[in-house]
Every structure is written in structure tokens, then in C-alpha cells.
Amino acid sequence: MLSFLPAIDRYIFRLVIVPMLGVFALAASLLLLDKMLRLLDFVAVEGGPIGVVFQMLATLIPEYASLAIPLGLLLGILLAFRKLATTSELDVFRAVGLSYGRLLRVPFAITAVLMTVNVALVFFIQPVSRFTYERLEYELRSGALGASIKVGEFTTLADRMALRIEESENDGRDLKGIFARVANDRGQVLSISAKGGSFLATTDDPDTIILRLSEGTIVQDTGSQTPRVLTFTRHDLPIDLPAIEEFRDRGVEEREYILPELLRIGWADNASESKRDASQASFNFRLVEVVMMALMPLLAVALGIPPKRSTSALGVFLSIIMVVAYHKVNQYGEDVAALGIVDPIIALWLPFFLFAALIIWMYYRVAIVPGGQAIGALENWFAKVTKRFGKLFKRNRRVVLDEADA
Incomplete structure (x- = not known):
């Protein structure tokens, strides 16, 4: 050369x-x-x-x-x-x-x-x-890159949900020991516990993801002395992603x-x-x-x-x-x-x-x-x-x- x-x-x-x-x-x-x-x-x-x-x-x-x-x-x-x-x-x-x-x-x-x-x-x-x-x-x-929920800690999402996950396996695809406390639009509070679950993306709304729960219980606070208790085999919980401001020029x-x-x-x-x-x-x-x-x-x-x-x-x-x-x-x-x-x-x-x-x-x-x-x-x-x-x-x-x- x-x-x-x-x-x-x-x-x-x-x-x-x-x-x-x-x-x-x-x-x-x-x-x-x-x-x-x-x-x-x-x-x-x-x-x-x-x-x-x-x-x-x-x-x-x-x-x-x-x-x-x-x-x-x-x-x-x-x-x-x-x-x-x-x-x-x-x-x-x-x-x-x-x-x-x-x-x-x-x-x-x-x-x-x-x-x-x-x-x-x-x-x-x-x-x-x-x-x-x-x-x-x-x-x-800001979470725009898909920041994960920290295992073993309470995480607040969209100011209306508190979520805690005990264990995470397979790079976050399999979740164990899930507890969520959700406030709905009518002012009622749902306390949800599940044995397992996973996050799923939605095709129609990119600002919302689905937390699919399996084998759990929902306790709904109706305002009366006796709350409503429901058990489920599978339950889809929609989660609104927080709004993220665009980065500066x-x-x-x-x-x-x-x-x-x-x-x-x-x-x-x-x-x-x-x-x-x-x-x-x-x-x-x-x-x-x-x-x-x-x-x-x-x-x-x-x-x-x-x-x-x-x-x-x-x-x-x-x-x-x-x-x-x-x-x-x-x-x-x-x-x-x-x-x-x-x-x-x-x-x-x-x-x-x-x-x-x-x-x-x-x-x-x-x-x-x-x-x-x-x-x-x-x-x-x-x-x-x-x-x-x-x-x-x-x-x-x-x-x-x-x-x-x-």
C-alpha cells in the first residue's frame, strides 16, 4: 500500500x-x-x-x-x-x-x-x-426509554396508582407478588393483590399499557362498612403512562x-x-x-x-x-x-x-x-x-x- x-x-x-x-x-x-x-x-x-x-x-x-x-x-x-x-x-x-x-x-x-x-x-x-x-x-x-418499576419498592404511576412488585424474572417479563392500590374515576379505591402478572403493550393507545394479573383478589372500597371482595383468575389492569415533555432543541x-x-x-x-x-x-x-x-x-x-x-x-x-x-x-x-x-x-x-x-x-x-x-x-x-x-x-x-x- x-x-x-x-x-x-x-x-x-x-x-x-x-x-x-x-x-x-x-x-x-x-x-x-x-x-x-x-x-x-x-x-x-x-x-x-x-x-x-x-x-x-x-x-x-x-x-x-x-x-x-x-x-x-x-x-x-x-x-x-x-x-x-x-x-x-x-x-x-x-x-x-x-x-x-x-x-x-x-x-x-x-x-x-x-x-x-x-x-x-x-x-x-x-x-x-x-x-x-x-x-x-x-x-x-423521564422514563421515555421504558424505565422499569423497581422491585421491592412502591412506585406511583399517573398520581392514581401505587404499585409494588416482589420479584421479577426473565428480564421483567414475569412478575411475582404484585400489589396495587388504584383510585378510579368515581373516587373509589381498589386494593389488588395477585400471584403473578406481566406487562403488555397496546396497539390502539401508545400512552397506555396493560398489566395482566393472574390468580388474585380485588378489594373494592364502596364507602360502606363492608368492602366488596372479588377473586379472579385473570384480570387486565390498564395503566396510563405519564406524559413526557419533548426534549429541548x-x-x-x-x-x-x-x-x-x-x-x-x-x-x-x-x-x-x-x-x-x-x-x-x-x-x-x-x-x-x-x-x-x-x-x-x-x-x-x-x-x-x-x-x-x-x-x-x-x-x-x-x-x-x-x-x-x-x-x-x-x-x-x-x-x-x-x-x-x-x-x-x-x-x-x-x-x-x-x-x-x-x-x-x-x-x-x-x-x-x-x-x-x-x-x-x-x-x-x-x-x-x-x-x-x-x-x-x-x-x-x-x-x-x-x-x-x-
Whole structure:
């Protein structure tokens, strides 16, 4: 598939793509698993169907992908150049006249493709999927997704019925130990107990379901001293479903706007000042997050090449810290810009240019300065700390062995 590329580009592509896809899959999986546990608990509390958990997780994939793509790109390139450096292959490439710019040709091509994907995610797909997630959550809370009656608890339906079920089998299809207290239109109260039952849908009225009871007793309060008692083998009890308001329209929150809507509202004269500030802040936040991806290859090279005769992994951990910290700074900048406290250009683009200047300086130190190292001081400090802890560990181990011999 990549036969049209020179051999060196195919080799670097393989070095980058494998860890990049691995990091992307790992990061997205961890985020989804953490959210899945919370959603399972939420759906269980609300009494909804288990299938809605996977629908809600699917709507979160674009949001998590927009976070995992830059991280996977950074670590994929970083680990590839780290391997080249630790195996001395990078020295060979440099000796035959290949510059860092030439070696970064394929990583920058991958970056361009992923930037295009991220633009589609953050400006078009993610806003719609986020609105879908909010709608599913609303429908789950309101019961529109078929929220089940909680076993062992009294549930009030349509303000005229109290229902309690002792046991539920076959995913709610078979009910055991049913008690219901119903107020009819004439003001009479029916107390119904049944051995079993099941819910049935009606074809003529979607707002009503039938609770089919079997082998039970009905006690009707007629207002006299002696209530009327009836026994039945089968009895159908209609239940009116509560009215559910339709969910709001998309666009109440700025993160639900797609790109044309952000541009139209953010610079519209007839929009309120708070709406313009929030839309401009959201637009600049999304844009600056995408543009920063263009500098990821330079940051990866600056942090991925350890000092000579060193296999330190400090750059790997530092890269994650820097990217996450920058993302949090952008989130804070978006919040203050949305409130109108600071102009979005200053709140979001000033940190970008500062971070970009730091990345370019670090890359210059590694790629241009002979023997330069962007984090050389940190590498030396990390090596000393690691060595000190190693000596302390050996001393404690020796003491433990001596005590064991004694």
C-alpha cells in the first residue's frame, strides 16, 4: 500500500503507526470504561434498559476521540524517535545526511490527516453526538426509554396508582407478588393483590399499557362498612403512562453548535453579548486545540530523544504532563472568555503562542544545536534521583537479608 514511498519513509511510518494506534485505543478504552461504570450505575438507579448504556457510550466516542487522537499522535511519534535514538539508528540517518525535517516528513503527513479528522470531530460530529447524549439522559430520567418499576419498592404511576412488585424474572417479563392500590374515576379505591402478572403493550393507545394479573383478589372500597371482595383468575389492569415533555432543541449550550452556527452566532449583531462571548470562546477553543496538533511532531522529537548513553523515559512522562496541562489551561481560558472577563484571542491564543514558542525552542535545542538537549537539566536531576533511590533500595534490601540470616 505504501510502495510508492521511499524505504526510509515506509520504515518511519511503521514505527509511528503501531504505537500511535495502540495509545489511541488504550486512551479511548480507559475513558470509555470509566464512563461505562458510571453509566451502568446511573441506568440501574433510574431503572432503564441496559442497552441505553451502549447507546450513550457510542455518543461519547467522538468527544473522547478528539482527546485521544492528539495524545496518540504525540506518543506514536515520540516512541518511534525514541527507538531510533536508543538503537543508534538516528545517528546513522544523521551521518548519511538526513535532517530531522526529512525524517519528520511522514509524521507531518500523518498529522495533517489526523488534523482533518479532528476538525470534523470537534466542529461537526462532536456537537451533534453531545446533544444526542443529553437527549438520551433526559429520556432515561423521564422514563421515555421504558424505565422499569423497581422491585421491592412502591412506585406511583399517573398520581392514581401505587404499585409494588416482589420479584421479577426473565428480564421483567414475569412478575411475582404484585400489589396495587388504584383510585378510579368515581373516587373509589381498589386494593389488588395477585400471584403473578406481566406487562403488555397496546396497539390502539401508545400512552397506555396493560398489566395482566393472574390468580388474585380485588378489594373494592364502596364507602360502606363492608368492602366488596372479588377473586379472579385473570384480570387486565390498564395503566396510563405519564406524559413526557419533548426534549429541548439543540443549541442551548455552545458546545452543541456546529461550525457554521458558531460563526453565525459569534459575530451576529442581533445576538446578545453573552451569547457572542460564549460562541466565540467555544470556536477559538476548538480551533486552538486542532492547530496545536501541528506542533506535536516537533514536541515529540524534542522529548523523545534521550541524552547519549541514556535510556531515560522522562520525556515520555513529561510529554503527557505538558499536553494535559495545556488542555486544562485552554479549558480555563474558554471559561473566562465565555464569561466576558477576557477576550477569547488573549485567553486562548496567548497560551498557544507561549506553548508553541517553548516547543520550537526545545526542538531547536535538539535538532540544530550540536549535542543540545531540551531537558538536559531535568534528565540529569532525574538520573541522580533514580540513582539515589536505587542505592537506598539496595541498602534496605541488604539490611533485610542480614536480619533474615541472623
